[in-house]
Amino acid sequence: MIDTHCHLDFPDYHEDLDQVIERAGQAGVEKMITIGIDAPSSRAAAALARERLNVYAAVGLHPNSAAEADENLWREIDDLAAERKVVAVGETGLDYYRNRAPRDAQRRAFLRQIDIAAGHDLPVVIHCRQAYDDCYDILRGLGRPLRGVMHCFSGSAEDARRFLDLGLLLSFGGPVTFPNAEELRGVVRSVRPEDLMLETDAPFLAPQAFRGTRNEPAYVRYIARALARLYDLSLHDIDRITTLNANRLFGIGPPDSAETA
Ligand SMILES: [Zn+2]
Incomplete structure (x- = not known):
């Protein structure tokens, strides 16, 4: 499985990041993408992506911090985006x-980051x-x-359809496991597993079994288990489909001989 959205640089993990990454491996999480929200993060x-074999990074500025944007910040994001294990902007x-x-x-920060990604x-x-x-x-x-x-899609089935038509993928996190999220599960059922990736958004939004604690x-x-139930598929199938999607979108498939040489 691939956790396509987590925040491993957050202070929540300063004490025990090694164990967190080790537990992920033991739980069958082969790769993680840790997501930046501002320049320091x-x-x-x-x-982290440079140091850890199975960690990749996205770099960007969260909309909540959009007012911080200036040319220095964009230059830095642009430089970081050139690194080999930086696999997305955001x-x-x-x-x-x-x-x-x-x-x-x-809106300006969003457009700017779309440009950096394209570059x-x-x-x-x-x-x-x-804001759908x-x-x-x-x-x-x-x-x-x-x-x-x-990421962490919370729109309607109609919204989901529109974004899929633009060629995007969707990911759902912990909320699909919440007892009161019947509406959200309806949205999941309205799309295909082929449209999805897995994510935790850790440290936020722990699934129901751990709700209220650090994710x-x-x-x-x-999350994978909840999706398997919703589609009446095996966990293995959900893993296979979402892993393929993540490998493809982020270009992080198994290394070929050229890369290891
Ligand atoms: Zn996030």
Whole structure:
């Protein structure tokens, strides 16, 4: 399995990151993508990816911090995006739920990161909260295909359809395991496993079995199990399909001989 969205640089893991990564391996998580949310966290994510064989990084500026954006920051994100194990730009997008940054600053930062991603031929990791219409308009307005994922998707079945039609993938995290998330599970059932990747968004949003405690990549199997039940597939099938999608989107398939030589 691949945890395509976690935040391993967060202080939550400062004490025991080695054990967290080891437990992930024991739980069948072969790779993790740690996601930057601002300049320091993107730097830390790229450093972790350099140090750890099975960790990859995304670098970017979260919409909640969009007001921090300046040319120095974009230069740094652009430099980091050139590193071999930096496999995506983000998380970027729009968050009208928390609304911590002005909407126009969020939109500008989003567009800028889409450009940086395109310059490096990288996919975009998109955070969208209560902003699905604007997010869709921005992406469709590009007038060109975009590779990426709508992470921790919380929109409607109709929203899901629109983003899939743009060529994006979706990922669902811990909330699919929550007892009161019948509506969200309906959205999952409305799409195909071929459209999905796995993620935890750790340290946030622990699955129901650990709800209220720190999340970690090892728990991604609880998401996989919930998806298997929803599609009436085996855990193995969910693993196979979502791993293929992640390997393909982020270009992190098994190394060929040229890479190991
Ligand atoms: Zn995140």
